[in-house]
Amino acid sequence: MIKARLKKQLFTVQGKINLEIDFEIKKGEFATIFGKSGTGKTTILRMLAGLADPEEGYIQVDGQVWFDSRRKINLPPQKRQVGFAFENYALFPNMTVRQNLEFALARDKKEPYFTDELLNMSGLKEFAGRKPAELSGGQKQRAALIRAIARKSKVFLFDEPLSALDTETRLWIQDALLRIYRRFGTTTILVSHDLPEVFKLSRLVFVIEEGKIIRSGSPADVFIKDKPSKDFVFAAEIIDLQKPDKRVVLRIENSFARIVFLEEADSLNIGDKIMVTAKQLSCTFKKREEA
Protein backbone atom coordinates (compact mmCIF):
# COMPACT_ATOMS: atom_id res chain seq x y z
CA MET A 1 0.00 0.00 0.00
CA ILE A 2 1.31 3.41 -0.98
CA LYS A 3 -0.13 6.48 0.70
CA ALA A 4 1.14 9.79 -0.54
CA ARG A 5 0.31 13.42 -0.05
CA LEU A 6 2.70 15.67 -1.91
CA LYS A 7 3.06 19.41 -2.39
CA LYS A 8 5.70 21.09 -4.45
CA GLN A 9 6.08 24.13 -6.63
CA LEU A 10 7.30 23.27 -10.12
CA PHE A 11 8.90 25.52 -12.67
CA THR A 12 8.03 24.18 -16.10
CA VAL A 13 8.24 25.46 -19.64
CA GLN A 14 4.61 26.53 -19.36
CA GLY A 15 5.29 28.44 -16.17
CA LYS A 16 4.91 27.88 -12.47
CA ILE A 17 2.52 25.18 -11.30
CA ASN A 18 1.61 24.00 -7.85
CA LEU A 19 1.81 20.26 -7.66
CA GLU A 20 -0.62 19.14 -5.01
CA ILE A 21 -1.74 15.56 -4.97
CA ASP A 22 -3.05 12.97 -2.59
CA PHE A 23 -3.43 9.31 -3.54
CA GLU A 24 -3.46 5.73 -2.37
CA ILE A 25 -2.43 2.64 -4.29
CA LYS A 26 -3.13 -0.82 -2.95
CA LYS A 27 -0.33 -3.33 -2.61
CA GLY A 28 0.19 -5.24 -5.82
CA GLU A 29 -1.75 -2.81 -7.97
CA PHE A 30 -0.62 -1.61 -11.41
CA ALA A 31 -1.40 2.10 -11.58
CA THR A 32 -0.71 4.64 -14.28
CA ILE A 33 -0.25 8.36 -14.04
CA PHE A 34 -1.65 9.88 -17.20
CA GLY A 35 -1.30 13.41 -18.47
CA LYS A 36 0.38 15.80 -20.83
CA SER A 37 4.06 16.57 -20.48
CA GLY A 38 5.01 19.32 -18.07
CA THR A 39 2.25 18.56 -15.60
CA GLY A 40 4.41 17.05 -12.92
CA LYS A 41 4.07 13.34 -13.64
CA THR A 42 7.79 12.62 -13.55
CA THR A 43 8.24 14.73 -10.42
CA ILE A 44 5.71 12.54 -8.60
CA LEU A 45 7.78 9.45 -9.36
CA ARG A 46 10.99 11.25 -8.41
CA MET A 47 9.50 12.28 -5.06
CA LEU A 48 8.42 8.70 -4.39
CA ALA A 49 11.94 7.49 -5.21
CA GLY A 50 13.61 10.13 -3.04
CA LEU A 51 15.26 11.87 -5.98
CA ALA A 52 13.26 15.07 -5.40
CA ASP A 53 11.96 16.45 -2.13
CA PRO A 54 8.37 17.59 -1.68
CA GLU A 55 8.05 20.93 0.09
CA GLU A 56 5.40 19.42 2.24
CA GLY A 57 3.79 16.05 2.52
CA TYR A 58 3.90 12.47 3.50
CA ILE A 59 4.85 9.18 1.85
CA GLN A 60 4.17 5.82 3.40
CA VAL A 61 4.83 2.47 1.74
CA ASP A 62 3.74 -0.82 3.27
CA GLY A 63 3.49 0.82 6.68
CA GLN A 64 6.96 2.37 6.54
CA VAL A 65 7.25 6.15 6.45
CA TRP A 66 9.57 7.29 3.66
CA PHE A 67 8.89 10.96 3.93
CA ASP A 68 7.15 13.17 6.46
CA SER A 69 7.76 16.88 6.34
CA ARG A 70 6.32 17.40 9.82
CA ARG A 71 8.45 14.79 11.52
CA LYS A 72 11.41 15.65 9.29
CA ILE A 73 11.70 12.10 7.99
CA ASN A 74 13.27 11.75 4.56
CA LEU A 75 14.71 8.37 3.65
CA PRO A 76 17.45 8.60 1.02
CA PRO A 77 16.80 6.81 -2.29
CA GLN A 78 19.20 4.04 -1.24
CA LYS A 79 16.87 3.02 1.61
CA ARG A 80 13.55 3.28 -0.22
CA GLN A 81 13.67 0.01 -2.16
CA VAL A 82 12.23 1.26 -5.39
CA GLY A 83 13.00 0.00 -8.87
CA PHE A 84 13.17 3.07 -11.08
CA ALA A 85 13.26 3.00 -14.88
CA PHE A 86 14.28 6.33 -16.34
CA GLU A 87 12.89 7.82 -19.52
CA ASN A 88 16.41 8.10 -20.95
CA TYR A 89 17.34 4.55 -19.81
CA ALA A 90 20.30 5.65 -17.62
CA LEU A 91 22.25 2.47 -18.26
CA PHE A 92 25.85 2.67 -17.11
CA PRO A 93 27.93 3.06 -20.31
CA ASN A 94 31.01 1.42 -18.79
CA MET A 95 29.21 -1.83 -18.01
CA THR A 96 27.74 -4.56 -20.19
CA VAL A 97 24.06 -5.48 -19.87
CA ARG A 98 24.97 -8.32 -17.52
CA GLN A 99 27.23 -6.07 -15.44
CA ASN A 100 24.47 -3.48 -15.19
CA LEU A 101 22.25 -6.21 -13.73
CA GLU A 102 24.94 -7.54 -11.43
CA PHE A 103 25.64 -4.03 -10.19
CA ALA A 104 21.98 -3.81 -9.18
CA LEU A 105 22.16 -7.18 -7.43
CA ALA A 106 25.63 -6.80 -5.94
CA ARG A 107 24.63 -5.97 -2.38
CA ASP A 108 22.13 -8.77 -2.04
CA LYS A 109 23.38 -12.27 -2.33
CA LYS A 110 24.30 -12.86 -5.92
CA GLU A 111 21.76 -14.92 -7.75
CA PRO A 112 23.22 -15.91 -11.10
CA TYR A 113 20.11 -17.84 -12.06
CA PHE A 114 18.00 -14.74 -11.43
CA THR A 115 20.22 -12.67 -13.71
CA ASP A 116 19.72 -15.32 -16.37
CA GLU A 117 15.98 -15.41 -15.80
CA LEU A 118 15.75 -11.67 -16.29
CA LEU A 119 17.89 -11.84 -19.43
CA ASN A 120 15.69 -14.58 -20.85
CA MET A 121 12.50 -12.83 -19.89
CA SER A 122 13.57 -9.71 -21.75
CA GLY A 123 15.03 -11.54 -24.74
CA LEU A 124 18.43 -10.02 -24.04
CA LYS A 125 20.39 -13.18 -23.38
CA GLU A 126 22.48 -12.94 -26.53
CA PHE A 127 23.15 -9.27 -25.89
CA ALA A 128 24.25 -9.72 -22.28
CA GLY A 129 27.88 -9.06 -23.15
CA ARG A 130 27.20 -5.83 -24.99
CA LYS A 131 27.61 -2.33 -23.68
CA PRO A 132 24.69 0.13 -23.93
CA ALA A 133 26.26 1.99 -26.87
CA GLU A 134 25.98 -1.23 -28.90
CA LEU A 135 22.25 -1.72 -28.28
CA SER A 136 19.17 -0.44 -30.08
CA GLY A 137 16.67 1.82 -28.29
CA GLY A 138 14.31 -1.05 -27.55
CA GLN A 139 17.11 -3.25 -26.24
CA LYS A 140 18.35 -0.44 -24.00
CA GLN A 141 14.88 0.04 -22.60
CA ARG A 142 14.49 -3.68 -21.92
CA ALA A 143 17.86 -3.68 -20.18
CA ALA A 144 16.85 -0.63 -18.13
CA LEU A 145 13.58 -2.31 -17.11
CA ILE A 146 15.13 -5.56 -15.96
CA ARG A 147 17.80 -3.62 -14.09
CA ALA A 148 15.06 -1.66 -12.34
CA ILE A 149 13.26 -4.80 -11.20
CA ALA A 150 16.38 -6.84 -10.41
CA ARG A 151 16.40 -5.95 -6.72
CA LYS A 152 12.83 -7.14 -6.23
CA SER A 153 11.93 -3.79 -4.71
CA LYS A 154 8.68 -2.94 -2.96
CA VAL A 155 7.60 -0.58 -5.72
CA PHE A 156 8.42 -0.32 -9.40
CA LEU A 157 8.38 3.19 -10.84
CA PHE A 158 8.48 3.42 -14.63
CA ASP A 159 8.88 6.90 -16.09
CA GLU A 160 7.49 6.82 -19.64
CA PRO A 161 9.74 3.90 -20.48
CA LEU A 162 8.07 3.28 -23.82
CA SER A 163 7.54 6.75 -25.23
CA ALA A 164 10.62 6.84 -27.44
CA LEU A 165 10.09 3.45 -29.04
CA ASP A 166 8.47 2.35 -32.28
CA THR A 167 5.07 0.68 -32.10
CA GLU A 168 6.19 -2.90 -32.47
CA THR A 169 8.87 -2.60 -29.79
CA ARG A 170 6.46 -0.79 -27.54
CA LEU A 171 3.85 -3.54 -27.77
CA TRP A 172 6.50 -6.17 -27.14
CA ILE A 173 7.71 -4.38 -24.04
CA GLN A 174 4.17 -3.78 -22.82
CA ASP A 175 3.68 -7.53 -22.92
CA ALA A 176 6.99 -8.00 -21.14
CA LEU A 177 5.88 -5.52 -18.47
CA LEU A 178 2.70 -7.48 -17.94
CA ARG A 179 4.68 -10.71 -17.67
CA ILE A 180 6.98 -9.08 -15.11
CA TYR A 181 4.02 -7.71 -13.19
CA ARG A 182 2.29 -11.10 -13.10
CA ARG A 183 5.50 -12.86 -12.09
CA PHE A 184 6.33 -10.57 -9.14
CA GLY A 185 3.00 -8.96 -8.28
CA THR A 186 4.87 -5.85 -7.25
CA THR A 187 3.07 -2.54 -6.82
CA THR A 188 3.83 -0.65 -10.01
CA ILE A 189 3.38 2.95 -11.07
CA LEU A 190 3.80 3.80 -14.72
CA VAL A 191 3.87 7.29 -16.14
CA SER A 192 2.35 7.37 -19.60
CA HIS A 193 0.67 9.66 -22.07
CA ASP A 194 -0.46 6.87 -24.34
CA LEU A 195 -4.12 5.87 -23.82
CA PRO A 196 -3.95 2.37 -25.33
CA GLU A 197 -1.04 1.70 -23.02
CA VAL A 198 -3.02 2.85 -19.99
CA PHE A 199 -5.93 0.58 -20.94
CA LYS A 200 -3.71 -2.37 -21.62
CA LEU A 201 -1.53 -2.25 -18.55
CA SER A 202 -3.32 -0.71 -15.63
CA ARG A 203 -6.46 -1.12 -13.63
CA LEU A 204 -6.08 2.21 -11.88
CA VAL A 205 -5.31 5.49 -13.54
CA PHE A 206 -4.71 8.97 -12.18
CA VAL A 207 -5.25 11.76 -14.67
CA ILE A 208 -3.00 14.71 -13.87
CA GLU A 209 -3.53 18.23 -15.10
CA GLU A 210 -1.56 21.25 -13.91
CA GLY A 211 -0.24 19.38 -10.92
CA LYS A 212 -3.59 18.10 -9.67
CA ILE A 213 -5.32 14.74 -9.97
CA ILE A 214 -8.47 15.60 -11.85
CA ARG A 215 -9.88 12.10 -12.22
CA SER A 216 -9.01 8.62 -11.02
CA GLY A 217 -10.39 5.12 -11.27
CA SER A 218 -10.30 2.28 -13.73
CA PRO A 219 -9.33 3.36 -17.25
CA ALA A 220 -12.78 2.44 -18.51
CA ASP A 221 -14.51 4.51 -15.81
CA VAL A 222 -12.21 7.44 -16.37
CA PHE A 223 -12.04 7.60 -20.13
CA ILE A 224 -15.34 6.16 -21.31
CA LYS A 225 -18.01 8.63 -20.39
CA ASP A 226 -21.06 6.53 -21.28
CA LYS A 227 -22.62 3.93 -19.04
CA PRO A 228 -21.89 0.30 -19.90
CA SER A 229 -23.70 -0.40 -23.11
CA LYS A 230 -23.72 -2.61 -26.11
CA ASP A 231 -21.26 -0.28 -27.81
CA PHE A 232 -17.65 -1.11 -28.38
CA VAL A 233 -15.13 1.53 -27.53
CA PHE A 234 -11.56 1.29 -28.80
CA ALA A 235 -8.59 3.50 -28.27
CA ALA A 236 -7.12 3.96 -31.74
CA GLU A 237 -4.72 6.04 -33.73
CA ILE A 238 -5.45 7.53 -37.15
CA ILE A 239 -2.91 6.21 -39.62
CA ASP A 240 -4.44 7.53 -42.81
CA LEU A 241 -7.41 9.78 -43.47
CA GLN A 242 -9.13 10.55 -46.75
CA LYS A 243 -11.80 13.10 -45.96
CA PRO A 244 -13.49 13.30 -49.40
CA ASP A 245 -13.96 9.52 -49.53
CA LYS A 246 -14.78 9.34 -45.83
CA ARG A 247 -12.24 6.60 -45.40
CA VAL A 248 -9.94 6.21 -42.47
CA VAL A 249 -7.22 3.71 -41.57
CA LEU A 250 -6.95 3.06 -37.85
CA ARG A 251 -4.46 1.27 -35.70
CA ILE A 252 -6.05 -0.51 -32.78
CA GLU A 253 -3.33 -2.14 -30.72
CA ASN A 254 -1.18 -3.84 -33.32
CA SER A 255 -3.87 -4.50 -35.86
CA PHE A 256 -5.23 -2.19 -38.52
CA ALA A 257 -8.71 -1.47 -39.77
CA ARG A 258 -9.94 0.42 -42.82
CA ILE A 259 -13.27 2.00 -42.07
CA VAL A 260 -15.81 4.15 -43.82
CA PHE A 261 -17.15 6.78 -41.49
CA LEU A 262 -20.45 8.58 -41.72
CA GLU A 263 -20.10 11.66 -39.62
CA GLU A 264 -17.99 14.63 -40.52
CA ALA A 265 -14.42 14.37 -39.36
CA ASP A 266 -13.08 17.81 -40.12
CA SER A 267 -11.35 18.21 -36.82
CA LEU A 268 -9.45 14.92 -37.14
CA ASN A 269 -5.93 14.58 -38.46
CA ILE A 270 -3.49 11.82 -39.20
CA GLY A 271 -1.67 10.81 -36.02
CA ASP A 272 -4.56 11.77 -33.70
CA LYS A 273 -5.30 9.44 -30.83
CA ILE A 274 -9.04 8.84 -30.80
CA MET A 275 -11.74 6.77 -29.15
CA VAL A 276 -13.83 4.77 -31.60
CA THR A 277 -17.34 3.80 -30.61
CA ALA A 278 -18.98 1.06 -32.64
CA LYS A 279 -22.64 0.22 -32.30
CA GLN A 280 -23.08 -3.47 -32.27
CA LEU A 281 -26.10 -5.34 -33.39
CA SER A 282 -25.22 -8.80 -32.26
CA CYS A 283 -21.99 -10.15 -31.02
CA THR A 284 -20.37 -13.56 -31.18
CA PHE A 285 -17.14 -14.50 -29.50
CA LYS A 286 -14.77 -17.17 -30.71
CA LYS A 287 -11.49 -18.12 -29.12
CA ARG A 288 -8.51 -16.99 -31.15
CA GLU A 289 -5.78 -19.42 -32.18
CA GLU A 290 -2.52 -18.11 -30.75
CA ALA A 291 0.02 -17.57 -33.49
Next chain:
Amino acid sequence: MGYDLRPFVLTFKLAFFTTGILFIVGVPLAYWLAFTKNKMRYLAETLVSMPIVLPSTVIGFYLLVFFSPRHCVGNFLESVFNIRVVFTFTGLVIGSVIYSLPFMVNPIKSAFQNFPVSLAEASYTLGKSKFMTLWKVILPNIKPALLSGIAMTFAHTVGEFGVVLMIGGSIPGVTRVASIAVYGETEVMHFSAANFYSAVLIAVSFAMLMLLSLANRKRPGFNG
Protein backbone atom coordinates in the same frame (compact mmCIF):
# COMPACT_ATOMS: atom_id res chain seq x y z
CA MET B 1 77.99 14.17 -24.79
CA GLY B 2 78.63 14.57 -21.09
CA TYR B 3 75.61 16.64 -20.18
CA ASP B 4 74.37 16.53 -16.61
CA LEU B 5 71.26 14.37 -16.67
CA ARG B 6 70.25 15.04 -13.07
CA PRO B 7 67.94 17.93 -14.05
CA PHE B 8 65.79 15.45 -16.02
CA VAL B 9 65.72 12.96 -13.19
CA LEU B 10 64.62 15.76 -10.87
CA THR B 11 62.06 17.11 -13.30
CA PHE B 12 60.37 13.75 -13.77
CA LYS B 13 60.58 12.84 -10.10
CA LEU B 14 58.92 16.16 -9.32
CA ALA B 15 56.27 15.72 -11.98
CA PHE B 16 55.57 12.18 -10.76
CA PHE B 17 55.08 13.19 -7.11
CA THR B 18 53.11 16.30 -7.98
CA THR B 19 50.74 14.39 -10.27
CA GLY B 20 50.25 11.59 -7.73
CA ILE B 21 49.49 13.95 -4.87
CA LEU B 22 47.26 16.14 -7.02
CA PHE B 23 45.25 13.17 -8.26
CA ILE B 24 44.53 12.06 -4.70
CA VAL B 25 43.67 15.61 -3.59
CA GLY B 26 42.13 16.78 -6.86
CA VAL B 27 39.38 14.16 -7.33
CA PRO B 28 37.66 14.78 -3.97
CA LEU B 29 38.16 18.55 -4.31
CA ALA B 30 36.67 18.54 -7.83
CA TYR B 31 33.74 16.40 -6.58
CA TRP B 32 33.07 18.86 -3.77
CA LEU B 33 33.30 21.88 -6.07
CA ALA B 34 31.00 20.25 -8.62
CA PHE B 35 28.23 19.12 -6.27
CA THR B 36 28.27 21.22 -3.11
CA LYS B 37 25.68 23.92 -2.57
CA ASN B 38 27.89 25.58 0.02
CA LYS B 39 28.57 29.22 -0.85
CA MET B 40 32.25 28.73 0.07
CA ARG B 41 32.68 27.00 -3.26
CA TYR B 42 32.93 30.34 -5.07
CA LEU B 43 35.86 31.31 -2.89
CA ALA B 44 37.42 27.86 -3.33
CA GLU B 45 36.92 27.94 -7.10
CA THR B 46 38.62 31.30 -7.32
CA LEU B 47 41.56 30.18 -5.20
CA VAL B 48 41.99 26.97 -7.22
CA SER B 49 42.13 28.94 -10.47
CA MET B 50 44.43 31.72 -9.24
CA PRO B 51 47.64 29.96 -10.38
CA ILE B 52 46.43 30.20 -13.99
CA VAL B 53 46.53 33.99 -13.98
CA LEU B 54 49.21 34.77 -11.41
CA PRO B 55 52.85 35.03 -12.47
CA SER B 56 54.50 31.94 -11.05
CA THR B 57 57.11 34.14 -9.37
CA VAL B 58 54.38 35.65 -7.19
CA ILE B 59 53.37 32.24 -5.85
CA GLY B 60 57.02 31.33 -5.48
CA PHE B 61 57.74 34.52 -3.60
CA TYR B 62 54.98 34.07 -1.05
CA LEU B 63 55.78 30.41 -0.57
CA LEU B 64 59.37 31.43 0.07
CA VAL B 65 58.26 33.97 2.66
CA PHE B 66 55.70 31.61 4.18
CA PHE B 67 58.10 28.69 4.64
CA SER B 68 61.18 30.73 5.47
CA PRO B 69 62.76 29.51 8.74
CA ARG B 70 62.73 33.16 9.81
CA HIS B 71 58.93 33.23 9.77
CA CYS B 72 56.52 31.34 11.97
CA VAL B 73 55.40 28.43 9.76
CA GLY B 74 58.85 27.64 8.43
CA ASN B 75 60.33 28.07 11.88
CA PHE B 76 57.71 25.79 13.42
CA LEU B 77 58.24 23.04 10.81
CA GLU B 78 61.98 23.19 11.25
CA SER B 79 62.09 23.30 15.03
CA VAL B 80 59.34 20.76 15.73
CA PHE B 81 59.50 18.33 12.79
CA ASN B 82 62.96 19.13 11.52
CA ILE B 83 61.51 19.74 8.07
CA ARG B 84 62.92 22.42 5.86
CA VAL B 85 60.86 23.42 2.85
CA VAL B 86 62.77 26.22 1.17
CA PHE B 87 65.56 25.19 -1.19
CA THR B 88 64.65 21.50 -0.88
CA PHE B 89 62.83 18.94 -3.03
CA THR B 90 59.91 19.01 -0.55
CA GLY B 91 59.57 22.72 -1.29
CA LEU B 92 59.48 22.02 -5.02
CA VAL B 93 56.69 19.50 -4.54
CA ILE B 94 54.60 21.86 -2.37
CA GLY B 95 55.07 24.71 -4.85
CA SER B 96 54.21 22.49 -7.84
CA VAL B 97 51.12 21.05 -6.18
CA ILE B 98 49.73 24.54 -5.61
CA TYR B 99 50.80 25.80 -9.01
CA SER B 100 49.36 22.86 -10.99
CA LEU B 101 46.19 22.49 -8.92
CA PRO B 102 43.81 24.00 -11.53
CA PHE B 103 45.18 21.73 -14.25
CA MET B 104 44.06 18.67 -12.29
CA VAL B 105 40.90 20.04 -10.67
CA ASN B 106 39.26 21.98 -13.49
CA PRO B 107 38.90 19.25 -16.14
CA ILE B 108 37.69 16.74 -13.54
CA LYS B 109 35.26 19.27 -12.07
CA SER B 110 33.77 19.99 -15.53
CA ALA B 111 33.43 16.27 -16.16
CA PHE B 112 31.53 15.85 -12.86
CA GLN B 113 29.27 18.77 -13.74
CA ASN B 114 28.55 17.41 -17.23
CA PHE B 115 27.99 13.89 -16.00
CA PRO B 116 24.34 12.89 -16.55
CA VAL B 117 22.57 13.17 -13.20
CA SER B 118 20.26 10.29 -14.07
CA LEU B 119 23.17 7.83 -14.08
CA ALA B 120 24.09 8.74 -10.51
CA GLU B 121 20.40 8.71 -9.55
CA ALA B 122 19.98 5.27 -11.11
CA SER B 123 22.82 4.05 -8.95
CA TYR B 124 21.26 5.56 -5.80
CA THR B 125 17.91 3.89 -6.51
CA LEU B 126 19.83 0.62 -6.87
CA GLY B 127 20.88 1.09 -3.26
CA LYS B 128 24.43 2.25 -3.91
CA SER B 129 26.10 4.84 -1.67
CA LYS B 130 27.57 8.06 -2.99
CA PHE B 131 31.07 6.64 -2.67
CA MET B 132 30.21 3.42 -4.53
CA THR B 133 28.50 5.49 -7.21
CA LEU B 134 31.58 7.68 -7.60
CA TRP B 135 33.90 4.69 -7.70
CA LYS B 136 31.94 2.31 -9.93
CA VAL B 137 29.81 4.59 -12.07
CA ILE B 138 31.14 8.14 -12.28
CA LEU B 139 34.93 7.73 -12.36
CA PRO B 140 35.00 4.91 -14.95
CA ASN B 141 32.83 7.06 -17.23
CA ILE B 142 34.95 10.19 -16.99
CA LYS B 143 38.25 8.50 -17.80
CA PRO B 144 39.09 10.99 -20.58
CA ALA B 145 38.87 13.88 -18.09
CA LEU B 146 40.93 11.97 -15.52
CA LEU B 147 43.54 11.21 -18.16
CA SER B 148 43.68 14.78 -19.30
CA GLY B 149 43.95 16.01 -15.70
CA ILE B 150 46.86 13.65 -15.13
CA ALA B 151 48.62 14.44 -18.40
CA MET B 152 48.13 18.20 -18.15
CA THR B 153 49.36 18.25 -14.56
CA PHE B 154 52.39 16.19 -15.47
CA ALA B 155 53.21 18.29 -18.52
CA HIS B 156 52.60 21.54 -16.69
CA THR B 157 54.90 20.49 -13.86
CA VAL B 158 57.61 19.55 -16.36
CA GLY B 159 57.26 23.02 -17.84
CA GLU B 160 57.30 24.88 -14.53
CA PHE B 161 59.88 27.58 -14.00
CA GLY B 162 59.10 30.53 -11.75
CA VAL B 163 57.79 28.70 -8.70
CA VAL B 164 60.56 26.13 -8.64
CA LEU B 165 63.21 28.77 -9.13
CA MET B 166 61.89 30.94 -6.32
CA ILE B 167 61.33 28.23 -3.71
CA GLY B 168 64.03 25.82 -4.79
CA GLY B 169 66.84 28.06 -5.93
CA SER B 170 68.92 26.29 -8.49
CA ILE B 171 70.94 23.79 -6.51
CA PRO B 172 72.39 21.17 -8.89
CA GLY B 173 71.14 17.69 -8.05
CA VAL B 174 68.74 19.03 -5.41
CA THR B 175 66.41 21.57 -6.93
CA ARG B 176 67.82 22.33 -10.37
CA VAL B 177 65.15 20.93 -12.67
CA ALA B 178 65.46 20.87 -16.47
CA SER B 179 63.63 24.15 -17.11
CA ILE B 180 65.96 25.96 -14.70
CA ALA B 181 68.96 24.24 -16.23
CA VAL B 182 68.04 25.77 -19.60
CA TYR B 183 68.04 29.21 -18.00
CA GLY B 184 71.24 28.55 -16.04
CA GLU B 185 73.16 27.23 -19.03
CA THR B 186 72.05 30.14 -21.20
CA GLU B 187 73.14 32.60 -18.57
CA VAL B 188 76.67 31.21 -18.63
CA MET B 189 76.62 30.96 -22.46
CA HIS B 190 76.58 27.12 -22.60
CA PHE B 191 74.24 27.20 -25.55
CA SER B 192 74.69 23.58 -26.60
CA ALA B 193 73.69 22.35 -23.12
CA ALA B 194 70.73 24.75 -23.08
CA ASN B 195 69.76 23.46 -26.49
CA PHE B 196 69.98 19.87 -25.29
CA TYR B 197 67.74 20.45 -22.28
CA SER B 198 65.28 22.47 -24.35
CA ALA B 199 65.05 19.95 -27.16
CA VAL B 200 64.40 17.07 -24.77
CA LEU B 201 61.67 19.08 -22.99
CA ILE B 202 59.99 19.84 -26.31
CA ALA B 203 60.11 16.19 -27.35
CA VAL B 204 58.72 14.95 -24.04
CA SER B 205 55.90 17.51 -23.89
CA PHE B 206 54.95 16.84 -27.49
CA ALA B 207 54.91 13.08 -26.94
CA MET B 208 52.76 13.39 -23.82
CA LEU B 209 50.14 15.63 -25.38
CA MET B 210 50.06 13.51 -28.52
CA LEU B 211 49.54 10.34 -26.48
CA LEU B 212 46.73 12.06 -24.59
CA SER B 213 44.92 13.06 -27.71
CA LEU B 214 45.32 9.55 -29.13
CA ALA B 215 44.03 8.00 -25.91
CA ASN B 216 40.96 10.24 -25.95
CA ARG B 217 39.99 9.68 -29.55
CA LYS B 218 36.60 8.22 -30.33
CA ARG B 219 34.95 7.71 -27.01
CA PRO B 220 31.29 6.81 -27.00
CA GLY B 221 29.19 9.48 -25.32
CA PHE B 222 26.52 9.11 -22.65
CA ASN B 223 23.76 7.94 -24.92
CA GLY B 224 23.48 4.74 -22.90
